[in-house]
Amino acid sequence: MIRVGLIGAGFIGRNHLNQYEKLKDRVTLILCDKEPDRREGDWSKVGGNIADSKGSKRDVSGLQRYSDWKELIADPNVDAVDICVPTPLHKEITLAALLAGKHVLCEKPMALTVTDCDAMLAAAAKSKGRFMIAQVIxxxxxxxxxxxxxxxxxxxxxxxxxxxxxxxxxxxxxxxxxxxxxxxxxxxxxxxxxxxxxxxxxxxxxxxxxxxxxxxxxxxxxxxxxxxxxxxxxxxxxxxxxxxxxxxxxxxxxxxxxxxxxxxxxxxxxxxxxxxxxxxxxxxxxxxxxxxxxAEIDYFLSCIEQNRDPKLTTPQESRDxxxxxxxxxxxxxxxxxxxxx
Ligand SMILES: NC(=O)c1ccc[n+]([C@@H]2O[C@H](COP(=O)([O-])OP(=O)(O)OC[C@H]3O[C@@H](n4cnc5c(N)ncnc54)[C@H](O)[C@@H]3O)[C@@H](O)[C@H]2O)c1
Missing domain, CATH: 3.30.360.10 (Dihydrodipicolinate Reductase; domain 2)
Structure with missing residues (x-):
C-alpha cells in the first residue's frame, strides 16, 4: 500500500481524490487542505471546467486529515504527496517533500519560472523520491x-x-x-x-x-x-x-x-x-x-511500485x-x- 498525502482539495484535488477512491487496493489516502470546509469534504463551492466540475459534499471522515502541509510531510508514514495547491506553492512543497524522501506528483504548470523549475529538478536529483508533473494530456x-x-x-x-x-x-x-x-x-x-x-x-x-x-x-x-x-x-x-x-x-x-x-x-x-x-x-x-x-495517477503509482522513474512524462520536459x-x-x-x- 502506498500512503499518499493529497495536498489541496479544490477543483483538481477533488478530481485526483476520485481516482484514488478507485485505486483503494493500492493507496491509503491522507487529505490536507488549509480550508476547514474542504477538509471536511464540503466541496459545494468548488466548481471546475472539466471532468468532476460540480460542487458536492463528500464523506471523508474515514481519512486521516491535516490542515498544515508541513505536518503532513513530517509524517514518516506518508510515502508520497500529490500537490494540488495553487501554482505559487508548487516549488516550496515539492522541495520539502523531496528533501524528506517522499515521492512527488505535482500539478502543472511545474512552477511559475524556469529558475524555480530548475530548483525542483536539482532537488529531485538528490532525493530518493520519484518525481512527476501531472501532465494529464x-x-x-x-x-x-x-x-x-x-x-x-x-x-x-x-x-x-x-x-x-x-x-x-x-x-x-x-x-x-x-x-x-x-x-x-x-x-x-x-x-x-x-x-x-x-x-x-x-x-x-x-x-x-x-x-x-x-x-x-x-x-x-x-x-x-x-x-x-x-x-x-x-x-x-x-x-x-x-x-x-x-x-x-x-x-x-x-x-x-x-x-x-x-x-x-x-x-x-x-x-x-x-x-x-x-x-x-x-x-x-x-x-x-x-x-x-x-491513467496519469495509475502510472505514477506504478512507477513507485516498480521502483522506476516516470518516462511517459519527465520533469525535465515539464520544465521545458x-x-x-x-x-x-x-x-x-x-x-x-x-x-x-
Ligand atoms: N491538470 C489539470 O487538468 C488541472 C486543472 C485545474 C487546475 N490544475 C492545477 O492545479 C492546481 C490547483 O488548481 P485548482 O483549480 O484545483 O485550484 P483551487 O483553488 O480549486 O484549489 C486549490 C486548493 O488548495 C488549497 N490550498 C491553498 N493553499 C494551501 C495551503 N497552504 N495548504 C493546504 N491547502 C492549500 C485551497 O484551500 C484549495 O482547496 C494549479 O496549479 C492548477 O494549475 C490542473
Missing part, C-alpha cells in the same frame, strides 16, 4: 491516439498540427487566485501549457516560436495563438484562451493533417474523434474510454514546457519571433 485517450498514429505513420508524415484549448474565463478557484497572473501565469501557463507540453513530447523543441496574444493591462495573457517552427513539419499552431463569457464552457481539441489522412476532434461538440482518408467514409477509431486523470510557454508570451509581448535554445 499525455494520458488523455484522444491525445494518445494522435501520438500513436504520428509514431506508426499509418497516415504518412505529419504536415499540419493545430491544437486548441478554449475556455470561458475561469471563476471557480479559491478567491479567484487563477485570475491573478502573478499567481497563475495567466492562461498561457495555467491552461495553454497542457498543449505546449504535448507538442514538446511529440515533436521535441521547435527552432523558434512566434505568437500573438491578448494581453490585459494587469499583464494577464488571456489568449495566445502561437506558431512553432520545425524543419520536419510545415505548420504547427497551438492556441489557448480563456476569454469567452461564462456560458462558453470548455473545449479542447486538435486537427492533424498527414500526407494520407486527417484526424480531427473537438471535445465540446460531443462527437468522437474522426479520421478522414481520401476515398473512404470518415470513421471513428476505437479509443479506450479511460479517464486521463485515472514552462520555458516554451514563457517564450511564446515573450514573443506576443515583443511582437517578434523568439529562437528556442
Amino acid at each position: 499525455r494520458f488523455w485517450p484522444e491525445y494518445r491516439f494522435l501520438r500513436q498514429v504520428f509514431e506508426d505513420r499509418r497516415y504518412g508524415q505529419l504536415k499540419v498540427l493545430h491544437l486548441r484549448r478554449q475556455a470561458a474565463t475561469p471563476g471557480y478557484t479559491l478567491n479567484n487566485w487563477v485570475l491573478n497572473p502573478k499567481l497563475s501565469g495567466g492562461a498561457v501557463l495555467d491552461l495553454h501549457v497542457h498543449d505546449v507540453d504535448f507538442v514538446l513530447g511529440l515533436l521535441g523543441k521547435p527552432k523558434a516560436v512566434c505568437a500573438q496574444g491578448h494581453i490585459k493591462p494587469n499583464g494577464s495573457c488571456d489568449r495566445i495563438h502561437a506558431q512553432w517552427h520545425y524543419d520536419a513539419v510545415p505548420l504547427v499552431q497551438v492556441e489557448g484562451w480563456w476569454d469567452m463569457p461564462g456560458n462558453f464552457g470548455f473545449n479542447m481539441g486538435f486537427t492533424a493533417v498527414f500526407e494520407n489522412g486527417g484526424v480531427h476532434w473537438d471535445m465540446n461538440t460531443g462527437k468522437p474523434l474522426a479520421v478522414y482518408e481520401n476515398g473512404k467514409d470518415p470513421y471513428t477509431p476505437e479509443i479506450p474510454a479511460e479517464d486521463g486523470y485515472h 514546457s514552462v520555458a516554451l510557454a514563457l517564450a511564446e508570451q515573450q514573443s506576443a509581448e515583443m511582437g517578434r519571433t523568439i529562437e528556442v535554445k
Whole structure:
C-alpha cells in the first residue's frame, strides 16, 4: 500500500481524490487542505471546467486529515504527496517533500519560472523520491491516439498540427487566485501549457516560436495563438484562451493533417474523434474510454511500485514546457519571433 498525502482539495484535488477512491487496493489516502470546509469534504463551492466540475459534499471522515502541509510531510508514514495547491506553492512543497524522501506528483504548470523549475529538478536529483508533473494530456485517450498514429505513420508524415484549448474565463478557484497572473501565469501557463507540453513530447523543441496574444493591462495573457517552427513539419499552431463569457464552457481539441489522412476532434461538440482518408467514409477509431486523470495517477503509482522513474512524462520536459510557454508570451509581448535554445 502506498500512503499518499493529497495536498489541496479544490477543483483538481477533488478530481485526483476520485481516482484514488478507485485505486483503494493500492493507496491509503491522507487529505490536507488549509480550508476547514474542504477538509471536511464540503466541496459545494468548488466548481471546475472539466471532468468532476460540480460542487458536492463528500464523506471523508474515514481519512486521516491535516490542515498544515508541513505536518503532513513530517509524517514518516506518508510515502508520497500529490500537490494540488495553487501554482505559487508548487516549488516550496515539492522541495520539502523531496528533501524528506517522499515521492512527488505535482500539478502543472511545474512552477511559475524556469529558475524555480530548475530548483525542483536539482532537488529531485538528490532525493530518493520519484518525481512527476501531472501532465494529464499525455494520458488523455484522444491525445494518445494522435501520438500513436504520428509514431506508426499509418497516415504518412505529419504536415499540419493545430491544437486548441478554449475556455470561458475561469471563476471557480479559491478567491479567484487563477485570475491573478502573478499567481497563475495567466492562461498561457495555467491552461495553454497542457498543449505546449504535448507538442514538446511529440515533436521535441521547435527552432523558434512566434505568437500573438491578448494581453490585459494587469499583464494577464488571456489568449495566445502561437506558431512553432520545425524543419520536419510545415505548420504547427497551438492556441489557448480563456476569454469567452461564462456560458462558453470548455473545449479542447486538435486537427492533424498527414500526407494520407486527417484526424480531427473537438471535445465540446460531443462527437468522437474522426479520421478522414481520401476515398473512404470518415470513421471513428476505437479509443479506450479511460479517464486521463485515472491513467496519469495509475502510472505514477506504478512507477513507485516498480521502483522506476516516470518516462511517459519527465520533469525535465515539464520544465521545458514552462520555458516554451514563457517564450511564446515573450514573443506576443515583443511582437517578434523568439529562437528556442
Ligand atoms: N491538470 C489539470 O487538468 C488541472 C486543472 C485545474 C487546475 N490544475 C492545477 O492545479 C492546481 C490547483 O488548481 P485548482 O483549480 O484545483 O485550484 P483551487 O483553488 O480549486 O484549489 C486549490 C486548493 O488548495 C488549497 N490550498 C491553498 N493553499 C494551501 C495551503 N497552504 N495548504 C493546504 N491547502 C492549500 C485551497 O484551500 C484549495 O482547496 C494549479 O496549479 C492548477 O494549475 C490542473
